[in-house]
Amino acid sequence: MKNGPVKSSRVNNGLVRPRLTTVIGALAVVSIAATVWLGLWVTPPDKVQGNLVRLVYIHPPVAWVALYLAFGLAALSSLLYLWKRTRSLFWDRLAAASVEVGVVFNALTLVSGSIWGRPTWGVWWTWDARLTSTALLLVLFVGYMALRRVPADPEIRARRCAVAALVAFVDVPIVHFSVVWWHTLHQNATVLNPNITPTIHGSMAWTLLLGFVAFTLLFVWMVVRLYQVQLLKDRIGDRELAISLGERWAESDLGTPVHAEGAPAGRER
Amino acid sequence: MSTKVTPPAIHFRAAVALAGRFPALAGVDLNVAYGDVAVFLGANGAGKTSLLRACAGLLPVTSGDAVILGCDVVADPLEIRRRVGLLGHAAHLYDELNPVENVRFVLRAARSDIARADPALQRLGIVGRLRKTQVGRLSAGQRRRVVIAGLLARSPELWLLDEPHAGLDASTRELLGVLIEEAASSGATVLLSSHEPELAVPLADRVITLAGGRVVGETTGGRKRVRSLTERSRADVA
Amino acid sequence: MSTKVTPPAIHFRAAVALAGRFPALAGVDLNVAYGDVAVFLGANGAGKTSLLRACAGLLPVTSGDAVILGCDVVADPLEIRRRVGLLGHAAHLYDELNPVENVRFVLRAARSDIARADPALQRLGIVGRLRKTQVGRLSAGQRRRVVIAGLLARSPELWLLDEPHAGLDASTRELLGVLIEEAASSGATVLLSSHEPELAVPLADRVITLAGGRVVGETTGGRKRVRSLTERSRADVA
Amino acid sequence: MWRDTILVAGKDLRIEIRSRVGIWQILPFALLTLVLFAFALGPDASTLRSFAPGLFWLAVLFSAVLTTQRSFAIESDEGTRDGMRLLGIDPAGIFLGKALAIAVQLAILQVLLWAGITVLFGVRTHTAWIAITASLLATVGLACAGVIYGALSAGLRVRETLLPLLVLPVLAPVLIAGSKAWSTALSGAGSGGTQWLRILAAFAAVYLVVGVVLYGPLQEAA
């Protein structure tokens, strides 16, 4: 851990090396551009849906990132935080970062779905099981963010939020299986279905695959960056803590204690 | 100096505890032997309440060591809480229940005999109509007396008393001294904080001064020691 | 005895006040002259808090007379509250705001100059980081200091202090004595309750003992009187 | 009185800005209630569209209760209600100040709820002025009635449960009149709404006056 002022973009965030982060970011941009190009100009329009089918390259990948990558990672890291042997604020920061990304992507899922729904179903919104459970998922994780904002000790907040994330994650399988359980209006699983033969072909399949890769890269990049933000916030907190520890020591006339060499911020847990 | 015989009841080494982002305890070094009465003095904000709460496993210690009654405060707060009793600034009582019900509830939770509630309340002067008045309606001092009665009935191994004299009337102040002495001589360890040294120091074996979240000084108190001096020095070293 | 010249600051005659169904004040007869410092002593539950709350117009007097600063407590509680300041068992502060904001709010409400907030806080030792810390995070004694700073900044005509020494550290206890003396000598009336006679009695002109919700005795306190003895006896009779 | 109004409203809004409870908790709650109502009524789009005004106002009502609770939660820390009374300021000022702070928050909330029903229930607003007037009048009424009952239950240990019980029946006229007015506003039948606006105006006026006059005794009773 370097002392003194550090350029934020060069901060070692403990997840990925800064150079690699930049590479991932660049790859994400390139692959999204490629997906857009392939999606808009190369792939053919659909027989039934016409040009609308092009949303297929956006909507499912976005949904997949939100549900499985972001919220899955959040739940996993929350679990690891709660488990005594792996308890570390690292997992808490990771969970927070991925929930933030997840909320954004969840909102994007709703928006892209709505845009798609308008021409195909004739309405922006219907009270279909998948749609509503997706909307609930958003509220659940907004609740998580609200809980995070309540002022508390970092450890206490971490524990509280971890429980909230795990409880909220219960909704994810519901979203996934909603189409099966309730025979809804929404598409059945076409890509993530059990028998892996995709029901679409050719350039479309490849573009869709690229879409998944592109949004996954974007997800990774965002998580890394937001993790960095969390880390910087924590570092600022640590620095504030160091300052207040100094002030606190100055309140008595003992001066700095002997055992206080090195970082006073306490054990990283 | 003799060798360490028993581990101390309270052991803090370089303990830092955070309240929010603020180091309420900023590196506490402290050992208190079993059966001792220690009083904490210090200015407002010195960290007395925080230290007592840390001893009850309520304020998580984020760095350094903190071992209470042989249990690590971080690893096993539940076990500690079973064995300590805390009188805090605020009284932890159920306002809708009356003193008898409150003390009985505490006793049941501690798996003690509920018959101990009545003598304890009696002793603290919660008698007659007060026994059946919901504690939410009692006066400030009466509420504190109910909490003390709960402690007395439970007789925990470690008493943590945060400014116990505050709000009590003259006769109860006197009684409090007797209760502390009784607890200590029956083997319990007692920690108390106070802004009234003239009352607290005579009760104590050790007078510990806090400032800025640390221990900054120590003198001996006025408690007539029953144990021999050798025993004393042993415990201090431990 | 001379004739009644000024009406007293506090006048209770056979005042009964109910808390729920219980007569917290059971017929109080009391007169306190302007500029006097009166201290109330009494066991827990004697009615000290109830009396002070009645003086602030917070506890309605259901029978008998109660006139504070010339206003009837039943008819005009609002006028009374503008002119009195109360330090209760609990601190009435906005936990989300910091000490400066809290005191300024009190001053604005009282139509006073908000510039008085800073010197008052300074005097009570709320300086540096404490000024900007939300009061919900302060220690028990620090919170009480903020309330006292608010009183000092407002300088009400009547100070009602319910166990003001409780929770304050040694230096602030000393300061409190100075503040009370300053307030009284600048013409304010001060009523305080206490369980620490050794601290409170020297500050007071009059020491009034309560029991069972009534005044049961009175002695003189240790305050060095500026006013002449004739003036004194006049006020007592009134 | 006006100075006290500003003082109290300023303090409340400052605490809101510091704690962000309105934005992070009450607002998502309001949107959530819309979703829950839809669950309860089933998925039929045309049913939902026709009930949209009623559901909107139900959501506003429940959020108003929460906003009021929050407004008094910041007053009555440590379980006492002495704080506000000890300030010795004009009760009418306290009343207006707290009502103002609540009204500001409710107004913002309604804009977002309106967006919510537009998207979720697919309604379109034809006669905007009726909807806006109805909302403004209702906001005043809700805030005033809320503060009156908030003061009644403030500082009681049962306030969380008592307040909704006391205040919701009182707010029922707002629910009915608001829904009717918004129904006309949404369906585009321009003129029918005005009688409901009159009811909302009367409601607001009554509670405003009652509050200004009675807040003093009410505060003493609390």
Add this chain to the structure above:
Amino acid sequence: MWRDTILVAGKDLRIEIRSRVGIWQILPFALLTLVLFAFALGPDASTLRSFAPGLFWLAVLFSAVLTTQRSFAIESDEGTRDGMRLLGIDPAGIFLGKALAIAVQLAILQVLLWAGITVLFGVRTHTAWIAITASLLATVGLACAGVIYGALSAGLRVRETLLPLLVLPVLAPVLIAGSKAWSTALSGAGSGGTQWLRILAAFAAVYLVVGVVLYGPLQEAA
């Protein structure tokens, strides 16, 4: 654990019996919400009858939130959450005890709400066992989920607003499954309801287990 469960549940119910908050405040509130929904949806009897199950469950949901709030209001007086933790009793016991007390209150409440919809909306119950099973399972689920979130927000100064936001979306499956099960029960179509009962059972089981396992860390976090 079981002793602690009984101890905590007994204490909570005793406080309820003493303060009568459930009977005098939450129950009227629940009936009141039914009336408000009727207002919001308009006076048409057949509409109301067909929506009765949904409205019933909405009322149950909101009442469950209030009951949970009350259950934690009695714990965290004076703004601290130390009380329960200082008892040093088994967290699982506390969880089960509080959930049990809430469940008892909710069960009674549902009986009366059922009477309410029978009278107000004129519904008739054909297949009682489905309705009863659904209610029992839902009660367990609501109580368990409620206690988890109640503990999360207990003692926070924002608990009044935070709890509804956190807990209502989690309870949404109960709303849906409960409404569907009751729809079948009321219409008399006997068999369709069992799949919804299964969902309710799963919900109850999940939150029961989650609560027993996670209540310890949760309480420390509080």
